[in-house]
Each structure stands twice: as structure tokens, then as C-alpha cells.
Amino acid sequence: MSRRLFAAGLSLLICQLSNSSRAADVRLTGILPQSDGSVFVSHTSNTNSYYLLLRGDRLESIISARDAALGAADSGLLHDSASLATTRFFRVREVPADAPLDSDGDGIDDVYELRTTGLNPLNSADANTLAPGAGGKTYLEVYESQQVPLTTLASTSPFNGEDGVSVTRETVFRFTRPVSSGATFSTANVYATFGGRKLLSRVELASDRRSVTLFGLENLPDGARVRVTIDPGDTRDDLGRRLDLAGNGQPGSIGQIDFDTASVTPVGETAVIGHVFASA
The missing domain is CATH 2.60.40.1220 (Immunoglobulin-like)
Structure with a gap:
């Protein structure tokens, strides 16, 4: 299902698609074009998920991640900051917060990045920057140490x-x-x-x-x-x-x-008899 909107000379198609996988598409509820050419997209939302705004120049190729946000109660808002005077197609993808993706491929999951100041799940370069207060460790090193079970x-x-x-x-x-x-x-x-x-x-x-x-x-x-x-x-x-x-x-x-411990109490009227050989 889709609906076409026109604003500021741009033709924008919002797609409402279904997906049977755990990372699913969500219903879009509105679009807010800005004077600078950027766009805000509103969508249904829940606190057990997070959301990715995907954009494409063709309906069959909506794959470029433009924004990400943790889920909120009832509704959410995502932003495509790029100003392009062309037709754009958007999709919002809902991903369970307990099964996050690694959208930028930097080794840190999206939810961790969304919850950590200084990280962006769509920027792979930030993983190798130094994390504040971490004794010279990078964000990636801190993340990896937190994923390993405590030493026991x-x-x-x-x-x-x-x-x-x-x-x-x-x-x-x-x-x-x-x-x-x-x-x-x-x-x-x-x-x-x-x-x-x-x-x-x-x-x-x-x-x-x-x-x-x-x-x-x-x-x-x-x-x-x-x-x-x-x-x-x-x-x-x-x-x-x-x-x-x-x-x-x-x-x-x-x-x-x-x-x-074993008992070493002697037993009366008994003895140990035999030979003891040195072992190698």
C-alpha cells in the first residue's frame, strides 16, 4: 500500500509494506517536508523496538539508512536531513530492541549506539574513537568487554x-x-x-x-x-x-x-602391609 504526497516541488512516496521477518516494516502516519528540503517522517512506534528510516531513488531499492531512533510510546519521528530536489521513496523499518542490527557494520549493535552518547548507528567511524572515562579504550573495545560474561x-x-x-x-x-x-x-x-x-x-x-x-x-x-x-x-x-x-x-x-575431609582415625587391631614403589 502507498500514498503519494507533493510538497515544495518534490514528489515523495511513502510506502507501507508488510514483512514477516522479525525486522519488519511499520505503518507510516505522516510526512513533514521542511523549507531546507529535509523531511521528517512520523510512524507508529512502541518502546520494545527501534526504527530505521530508509530512503531510495527507486521504489524497488529503498535501502539507504538515513536516521535511527529508539522506539517511543504510540508514535515516533525520523529525519532525512539531505536536501535533494528529486523524487524520494521512504520506508521505516521496525527492529526488535532485543535483536538489534549493526547498520553501519562497525561491530557495535544499533541499540547500544542509540543509548550511548557519542555514538551513531549510521556512522562506522565512531567505533574507533576513544570513549570518555574508559582509560584509553575505544568505544568498540568498551562495547566488546561489556558483551563478554563476567569472569567467574x-x-x-x-x-x-x-x-x-x-x-x-x-x-x-x-x-x-x-x-x-x-x-x-x-x-x-x-x-x-x-x-x-x-x-x-x-x-x-x-x-x-x-x-x-x-x-x-x-x-x-x-x-x-x-x-x-x-x-x-x-x-x-x-x-x-x-x-x-x-x-x-x-x-x-x-x-x-x-x-x-577423609577420616584418619586409626582402626584397632588393623595394619597396612605391603610395598611402596616410587613412581616416575
């Missing part, structure tokens, strides 16, 4: 709930990403407890910064439930983000595991 625990040894753990065993926390080059861990934020007491230990951060190991300076209590805690505080990962060691999506959350 990939695994632990012993695992949470394990039983029969040796009283001489160390505890290892492995991260999903490396921590920052300046990160440090100590017994102030990585420790084992039993009966309300911190057990004597030391902490080592692996050279690849992907794991922390707690070594005991005394044996773990036998036949006991031991808790090991790792509190990241303000420790950051290699992307500059606080750690989420509880895995609950909260930066700075604390990781904990509980395990049961």
Missing part, C-alpha cells in the same frame, strides 16, 4: 561437596578468564576455615593468571567439613571488570566451596 569460576579442586578429601590436599580455583596483570591474592581474601578458625596457609597466583591455589601450612582437620572462601574484592580481570566468583552476575561476588 570455571572449576575448583576439590569440587563443591566432594568427600574423602586428603588432609594434605591444596585447593585450586580456576577462572574463566585471566585476572589483570596487577591482580594479587593473599590469605586475607583466600582462606580455609573450620570451627570458626582460619587454617594456616599460603596463596599462589598462577603465571597465566587463570588460577589461584591455596596451600596448607598445616594439615586440614580429618573427618571434617571445611569451607574455602575466595573474596575478589575489587580485583579485576584482563578486561578491567570486577570478578563474579559466585556466578550470580554480580561484580565482586564471593566464591565458596565446602568439602569433607
Whole structure:
């Protein structure tokens, strides 16, 4: 369906098209030609979508993106600022905000750009400009760091709930990403407890910064439930983000595991008999 309007000597065709894909066309409700030759186009709108104004010189080729805006309640307004004394064909495309496009192909999605001061979803050059307050990172680098899940625990040894753990065993926390080059861990934020007491230990951060190991300076209590805690505080990962060691999506959350140690209580009238061979 379409309707033709005439204004300021320009013939403007507004197209109302349907589209079965998630990125769909929307009903246009009006056109406002300006004295400078630019045009405002009004359309139906909702807050769960954003909208692209597309223009073409031919009805079968309406593909040039001219403006973009987040959806508003009931109605929206888009602007083509170019002044052209020729026939122009317009289409407004509705795109779900939770499935955005990357209209300018700069690696940053449209919705993020529309919500970020300094970015334009139709300008690919802005992605590589420095983002304010980002420590020298570009907008693209900031965006990419925000799309990656927060660093959490990939695994632990012993695992949470394990039983029969040796009283001489160390505890290892492995991260999903490396921590920052300046990160440090100590017994102030990585420790084992039993009966309300911190057990004597030391902490080592692996050279690849992907794991922390707690070594005991005394044996773990036998036949006991031991808790090991790792509190990241303000420790950051290699992307500059606080750690989420509880895995609950909260930066700075604390990781904990509980395990049961093996009993070493001697059994009366028993003995261990055999040979011990050194292993390679």
C-alpha cells in the first residue's frame, strides 16, 4: 500500500509494506517536508523496538539508512536531513530492541549506539574513537568487554561437596578468564576455615593468571567439613571488570566451596602391609 504526497516541488512516496521477518516494516502516519528540503517522517512506534528510516531513488531499492531512533510510546519521528530536489521513496523499518542490527557494520549493535552518547548507528567511524572515562579504550573495545560474561569460576579442586578429601590436599580455583596483570591474592581474601578458625596457609597466583591455589601450612582437620572462601574484592580481570566468583552476575561476588575431609582415625587391631614403589 502507498500514498503519494507533493510538497515544495518534490514528489515523495511513502510506502507501507508488510514483512514477516522479525525486522519488519511499520505503518507510516505522516510526512513533514521542511523549507531546507529535509523531511521528517512520523510512524507508529512502541518502546520494545527501534526504527530505521530508509530512503531510495527507486521504489524497488529503498535501502539507504538515513536516521535511527529508539522506539517511543504510540508514535515516533525520523529525519532525512539531505536536501535533494528529486523524487524520494521512504520506508521505516521496525527492529526488535532485543535483536538489534549493526547498520553501519562497525561491530557495535544499533541499540547500544542509540543509548550511548557519542555514538551513531549510521556512522562506522565512531567505533574507533576513544570513549570518555574508559582509560584509553575505544568505544568498540568498551562495547566488546561489556558483551563478554563476567569472569567467574570455571572449576575448583576439590569440587563443591566432594568427600574423602586428603588432609594434605591444596585447593585450586580456576577462572574463566585471566585476572589483570596487577591482580594479587593473599590469605586475607583466600582462606580455609573450620570451627570458626582460619587454617594456616599460603596463596599462589598462577603465571597465566587463570588460577589461584591455596596451600596448607598445616594439615586440614580429618573427618571434617571445611569451607574455602575466595573474596575478589575489587580485583579485576584482563578486561578491567570486577570478578563474579559466585556466578550470580554480580561484580565482586564471593566464591565458596565446602568439602569433607577423609577420616584418619586409626582402626584397632588393623595394619597396612605391603610395598611402596616410587613412581616416575
